[in-house]
Every structure is written in structure tokens, then in C-alpha cells.
Amino acid sequence: MRNIIDAIMAGEPGEVGGLPVPESHRAVTVHADEVDMFHGLTSEEKDPRRSLHVEEVPTPELGPGEVLVAVLASSINYNTVWSSIFEPLPTFVFLRRYGRMSPLGRRHDLPYHVIGSDLAGVVLRTGEGVNAWRPGDQVVAHCSSVELEHPDGHGDTMLDPEQRIWGFETNFGGLAELALVKANQLMPKPAHLTWEEAAASGLVNSTAYRQLVSPNGARMKQGDTVLIWGASGGLGSYATQLALNGGVTPVCVVSSPEKAELCRAMGAELVIDRKAEDYRFWSGEHTHNPKEWRRFGAHIRELTGGDDPDIVFEHPGRETFGASVFVAKRGGTIVTCASTSGFEHSYDNRYLWMNLKRIIGSHFANYREAWEANRLIARGRIHPTLSKVYPLSETGQAAHEVHVNAHQGKVGVLCLAPGEGLGVRDHEMRERLLGQITRFHDR
Template sequence: MDALAEAVVGGATPEQLERIPLPQEYTAAHLRAEDVGMFGAAEDKDVRKSLRVGQVPMPELAPDEVLVAVMASSVNYNTVWSAIFEPVSTFGFLKKFAATGGHAARHDLPYHVLGSDAAGVVVRVGSGVRRWKAGDHTVVSCSYVDDQEPATHGDGMLGAEQRIWGFETNFGGLAHYTFVRASQLLPKPAHLTWEEAASTTLCAGTAYRMLIGEHGARIKQGDIVLIWGATGGLGAFAVQLVKNAGGIPVGVVSSEAKAEVLRRLGCDVVLNRAEIGLGEDSPRTPEATIELGKRLGRAIRDAVGEDPHVVFDYIGRATFGISVFVVRRGGTVVTCGSSTGYQHEFDNRYLWMNLKRILGSHSANLQEQWECNRLFRLGHLVPVLSSVHPLDEVGEAARLVQTNQHIGKVGVLCLAPEPGLGITDTALRARIGEDRLSPLQSLSA
């Protein structure tokens, strides 16, 4: 550990942090451009083979950027996509970004530092940064936007130059240090540990925009919301948001163990895919999709008496046709991803003739992230962290996500020497309660 990192871990003052020189290199989880074709036609593209942990050079800080010493991060599915170089190699993203010029040119390198979540301590600020200073505790939003682009001021996610940090940019959060724009920073919830705080922004913010924000489904009290993959990082936050909004979450999971997790989260209705014949993700005929949709619809009506107003779908090919069928007349299917495949098939008659909507959603703008983070700071939302790994075992952590052997979020300790550190509001933590703040820690999938 370098001198600056040691000072951060040791609780140095802001003045002390500013006096310590930056190291020339730092430890980071990264990919190498030379490995892009390593998997070929292999059926199992094991991310443990492509993810490396080692030293990378410390780049220059841009005027609108903040250098954060990362105490903890977490694994998202975009880490898996990056590490298997599919659907495209992320090195193409870095070249495209670099072509915009200026400080963006730094990002086109023969290595790619990954990670789209982080919690840590500010150690340097660029000359154009006003609202953040050395010593501040922060969490990082993954939405990397150009504040000089007009569309950004209407909705940060609509700007053509919007990117996902650590996926479409370099210098991500699975590292000892990360470079982020000041417009990505949010105050760290003071009652959370580093690893808890680092597990919230990407998935919770994405779910907030999909369900609550003005650009999403805008659920209301009493709405029935079907949530696929309800114990995953996105799904577990979706369950909490629906409950907080006065809705009725209906969670779908793949095993009885995950069903028990979902009950612990307070989900009103829990459906095991296998028990209603939805266990296989392999391609199926249109007729089979409709039959499975009817079966799922009956199960939901048996439980709550009505069809769902909203379906929360990030699973993709395996579920999307069912989602379109099962949502009620005038209802909305909101999607933010396709972990089982991007090519979706559905019977359009059930969409147009029943006036249903499909709503695409991606990450969250800074205001949505701020509102979601506020819910964590108030204790209305809690982390869904199930396991924590050291940075040098990031390959194993990512493999859990790749093979769907995880529940909730998988955390990664970067500079934090052990779990449980970073709490500065012990009174609020005591009021909320350890059991509520760690609902998944004692369970496994």
C-alpha cells in the first residue's frame, strides 16, 4: 500500500492528504487488450481467466474530475460483459471516447480498469471542482455525462455523450483509486460501512429511475409490480422501492433458497419459477411463451386477485415475451438490460391491442441518484450485500455473478482492510438495526 493509501486508511486529515504526493502506480482490477480474443468459441467464458489484478499507471487529473481513494466497490453485470468481451469488447468504447479529444484521450489504453460502483475518500480535486474537497466521504454514481451538451440539462441520460463509468470509460472503481467527474459524486450515507455504501448506487439508482422517477413507470400506491430476478442486485432494490411506494411486489426467483431470501426482504408475493414451469431459460416456441404467460398470470391472480400494473424486467430474452403477455391492459413493461440475451421476441398483438407500453430505461441521472441516495441516508432503503471479497479475489466475485450463484450484491474491499469500517453515524445505525441493514448477509443462494 502506498503512502497516500496508508494515510487514507489511517484517517489522515484533509490537509495531510493534500500534502502526500500521488503514487505513480496503483492497484486495479483490469483487462488487457491483448486478451480480447482469448475465449474464441469457448462455451464457458470464465471471467477468472481474463480479470487481472495488478499495478497500472496513475493518469493525470482533469479539471472537472475528482480522485477518490476507493475503500470498497462491488461487482455488476457489466463487469461480466466486460470480462468476456461480449457483446462487444469495451476497448472499442475507450477508443470511441478518446476520439472526442481533450482529457478523454487518456482513456484509450491497452488496459481497462473496471468497476461501476465505489465508496471512498476524496484525495484530490480538479481546478474546476467547487462542491467537493479532500477528505470528503463519497459514493460514486456510474452516470458519466457531458455537462456542456444541451440534452444533458433536460435529462442526463439523454445526452449522446452519456457513458457508464468503468464500463464505457477507463479508471473504474475496482481499484485503489478511481477518477470520476464531480457530477458523479454523492455523499456517503454515514451509517453504512464502506462495502455497504459501495453496493448501492448503480443497481438502486437504476431501479429508482425504472419505477419511481419521472422517466420511468412512476408506480403509485396499490400498484402490483412483477419483479423478475427479485433477489438479484436490481431486483432486491426494486422490491424495497415498491414496498416504500405503497405498491405490491410480486417477486420471481429460481430456487426455494432465494424464495426465503425474498420473504426476508418483505416481498408480498413470492413465486418460484420452477414450481410454475418457468425453470428453463432456453429458447421456446411462441405458443409455449403464451402458455407460460397464462400460467404465471393465474399464479399472480391467485395471490393478489389482479394482473400486474408494471413488470420489472432486466432478464431479457428468457422472460420478455412473458412480460409483455402478463402485464395488464394499459400496463407497462420497463426494461434496463438483457442478461439472458438481447434479441427479444413477443407477440405484438398483446401489446398493441391491449394498449400496453414498453419502456426502456438506463442507469439514472444525478437528480434521480441523489433522491435514491437520500432514501439510504434516511434509512428507508437498505443495502442488499450478501458477500464481500478482497480485491485480489475479484475474479471469484465476478464469477459468482456470471453464474448466478449470488444473491443481492457482491462487494469488493479495495483499500478497506476489513469489513465493517467507515461508519460515522452510529446512532442512526443503532436506530435502524443491524438485522435490517444486513438482511442477506447470513444467507446464501
């Protein structure tokens, strides 16, 4: 592994193709024999620092159409948290299902799961049938793994019956020194970014792009008003940038003055601090509070000059969904991609059907959407929102911070990179955009 790192750091990544592949490497794992370790605890009480292990694991066999990547950096996503607390169910259920599909799938069904759904790194080896990538290429990866043996996936690969999220529903993810991906997950690493910055955006930027911009999502257009929950967080910080980049007015909902300041630093003018306003959308565990929905809607109209949101960018789920349906404009769209506050949503359907609103489910992105989202970053139109970086050995702490919402933007993890600030090739572009690239990290 040392020889691989030295070749990359020396600016000779093409040399890695001639180096031997290590038989094992360090990786972040969860263990199948520990899935009951949090039994009896609430989600909030479950601690990723207890369940995430950093250990030496065997390097997986390379199959046709696959690529082995030397991972310089990765990042924490909310599915990292779900994996670590074994919710909504242990990920070993997904691995067993994948293992039954084929001999290649069987490699993933192991008593440990290497997690992580982002990476920036260098191609180390390519499998049979891979033509678009070669050893030494500097890449980032999106996290949609597809088989495409069924016709349903050929209009939109996210509809493939065998679509999976790499590093969550498959093994050999990105929180490791080596990762196994399909060739059609790879994209060029933006040349003006460091390894850790480049690794921060793949999952969340692609998800936000499909959710807001794509014809498969809300079809955001110039002049729209978009309500963005968690607007300074991993997903929301990219949604806010996409809105501003697309001629849209974002209404950013955050939970602290510091997060409100970050939204304004991105260029957003309309910000709601939900904690300062003390919004209580539930009056009990099972009872909505419509008075608070109305107060929230009035606040939005006060900020916008009377406009209700054309689009509501939803991902908190249970806590906010009733309010989201209520405040969307007549004929508006609620587009949801997650449920970080709970998976069972409820809302007053009268406000949906009588006002001709739509709810759209959106899940990650297809290759085309991920590529377009990455191209916006490569061109300096959208910027990483990396706020903090941990070494691989402290991934548990990094996941804990995301779990308890003690972070802003994205939290990165260094894998093979010996430190922060490495991997930049286009220094001129970086210098021009430096204030925007580092605005989260500087805080």
C-alpha cells in the first residue's frame, strides 16, 4: 500500500497499474454478529462509535465490468449512520439478497460490511470489459449500482429492479483504502479540488440534482420559489446552490444562527431559523398541530412577498412532512428523498387533493444525472460544502457528529491521503474560487 501512496503523491498515478494489489487493506466495517447491540435503545441513543470498526479486510476479487480504486478520501452520508445503528434494518439483509443473485453477488455476502457511498481516488485495476477507464485515472464515484439485465432500467437506470446503493446495499464501499465499484459509477475528479473536497459531493449533489432539476424530479425552473429543509446540511447545502444557480428563490430552513449565516454566505436571502421560531408541528406523538403549519406558511409568505413554495425539498420526513404538504402552493410539488426524522409520514390529504399538489419520491440519481451534477462542480458552478475532515481511524466520531446533527455541510474522511489539501491539479481555477470552495470549512 505504501508504494501505491508514494506513486500517487509523486504525481505519477499511472505507475499504480504496475504495482501489486495488496492482499488486504484497512476499511470501516459493521459486523453481522453485533446487529442486536443497540437493542432497547432509541435511535438517538445508538452510538456509531460503538458499532463502526476500522480493521484489516481481504481485498475483493475483481469481476467483469468492475474497477478497483485506491481511495484517497471519502465522506459521511446519512446512510453511513443508518448502517452503523442498524436502522431501518441491518444492511446484512441487503448483502444476503445480493449474494443470492449470482456468483459475483455472492462475494458481497460476508459477516462484515465495508460501508461508505462516496470516494475520490485513483483507478488501480480494471476488470474484463472495462474500456472507459484505466489505471492511474483520477476519479470520483456515484453510488448507484445497477445490473441492467431487465428492460425497466433502460429508460432510467434507477428503475432497474436490481438497483442498489453501493456501500449501503452492497459491500466494499468507499470508507476504506481500496473500494470495488462498477465502471459505470466512475466520473472524472474535478481538477481544482483536493481529494477530500472531491469526495464530499457525489451522493448528496447527485441526489439534490435529480430531486430538484431533473425531469425525473420536480423540474425546477427559473423564477420558482423552493422551500429547502436543512438548507445548510449535506443535502440542503447543495439544493440551495442548485436553486441559486438556476434562477430560483430558496427559502432556507435551518436550526441555528450559525447555519443561517452559512446560507446567507452561499447567497440565500430568505432564511428561517426553526428553533428560534420554536415551530412545533406536532402537539403530541400522534397529533398534528395545524396552527403551526399556518404560522409557518405565513412566515414564508412574509419573506417572499406573498408567494407560497412552488417546490418543497423534503428529506426530514415524519417531523416536517405535514407542514410541507400544507405550505406548498396550489399545484405545487413536494419532492422527498429521505426520512431522517422518521419513515412513517402523515399529512392532511385535503390540502393535497383539493389543491392539486403532487408528492414525488426521488431516490439518488441515474448515471446521466450524476454526471451532470459532477460537471457543475468541475466547472465551478456548484461547490463542495465540506466542513470538517477526520482520519479513517476516527470514522466513528465523524458518523456520530452527523447522527446528532452537530455538523454543517459534509464531513469528510481521509483514507489513503496522508493529509488535507492534496490532489489539486488546476491551481488557477482553485485560486479564483477559493472563497466559495472553503466557506464551510473556514467556519
